[in-house]
Amino acid sequence: PGGDSPLIRIENLHRHFGGFRAVDGADFEIADGTITGLVGPNGAGKSTLFNVIAGALPPTSGKVFMDGEDITGLPPHELFHKGLLRTFQIAHEFSSMSCRENLMMVPGQQAGESLWNAWFGRGRIAQEEAALLKKADEVLDFLTISHLKDEKAGNLSGGQKKLLELGRTMMVDAKVVFLDEVGAGVNRTLLGTIAETILRLNRERGYTFCVIEHDMDFIGRICDPVIVMAEGRKLAQGTLDEIKANEAVIEAYLGT
Ligand code: ADP
Ligand code: MG
Numbered sequence: 001p002g003g004d005s006p007l008i009r010i011e012n013l014h015r016h017f018g019g020f021r022a023v024d025g026a027d028f029e030i031a032d033g034t035i036t037g038l039v040g041p042n043g044a045g046k047s048t049l050f051n052v053i054a055g056a057l058p059p060t061s062g063k064v065f066m067d068g069e070d071i072t073g074l075p076p077h078e079l080f081h082k083g084l085l086r087t088f089q090i091a092h093e094f095s096s097m098s099c100r101e102n103l104m105m106v107p108g109q110q111a112g113e114s115l116w117n118a119w120f121g122r123g124r125i126a127q128e129e130a131a132l133l134k135k136a137d138e139v140l141d142f143l144t145i146s147h148l149k150d151e152k153a154g155n156l157s158g159g160q161k162k163l164l165e166l167g168r169t170m171m172v173d174a175k176v177v178f179l180d181e182v183g184a185g186v187n188r189t190l191l192g193t194i195a196e197t198i199l200r201l202n203r204e205r206g207y208t209f210c211v212i213e214h215d216m217d218f219i220g221r222i223c224d225p226v227i228v229m230a231e232g233r234k235l236a237q238g239t240l241d242e243i244k245a246n247e248a249v250i251e252a253y254l255g256t
Pocket of ligand 2 (some may be wrong): 046047048
């Protein structure tokens with residue numbers, strides 16, 4: 001990882017709701033190996049943009065490329081197999097499962113699902129289960145929450161849940177992970193742990209990140225570059241210090 005080749009390229013992307021242009025001609029790139037910040041006033045269109053990139057919402061027009069390949073409008077499971085992931089809150093129905101079980105749920109096509117395997121593949125299923133269990137425990141260890149492996153996900157604090165959500169991206173071979181306000185409502189200590197985890201995933205596993213966050217200390221600590229979005233498109237890009245000194249950016253924030 002590293003270098004300047006764009007892993008993700010957004011080209012003149014639009015997403016309108018009726019006559020309202022939530023995303024209005026967004027153009028930018030996410031370079032391979034970066035932790036790119038995405039900031040901007042409330043209503044700038046950041047979450048809508050993520051939803052379009054991650055296949056949850058079709059664009060009104062425009063293109064999304066990954067490694068040069070047109071991935072516009074692909075469904076989330078296809079993007080998942082290409083290594084493009086967006087974290088989701090732990091769904092209610094998984095809250096009574098343990099942290100370990102939540103991680104083991106992630107890989108899509110488990111051997112046990114096919115009838116052939118159900119009849120003839122019992123040995124293989126047991127092997128795959130064991131491998132999955134080992135991987136889940138490694139992920140919990142990486143996240144420094146091994147002691148919570150048997151805890152129900154529903155009993156975790158907000159920050160611990162965010163860590164578990166990050167952990168789910170480690171159960172597959174992720175290339176690029178989109179995080180929408182991962183620090184919202186999380187205490188300082190755990191926010192630091194989340195920042196550290198993102199940095200380690202970037203350095204040790206080569207993950208590229210695009211991170212929406214309001215907390216500028218968090219952004220400054222882990223993100224370079226930072227892209228500022230306002231009124232549905234890119235307004236500025238640079239280091240945090242550069243964008244903080246940018247007149248247009250200051251105006252966009254004051255205007256809301
Ligand atoms: P941000 O994440 O930057 O705060 P959003 O992408 O959530 O911004 O929202 C951008 C604008 O689009 C907001 O004005 C919001 O009300 C509007 N919007 C988002 N989703 C919908 C929707 N499903 N229908 C109508 N308007 C929407
Ligand atoms: Mg948002």
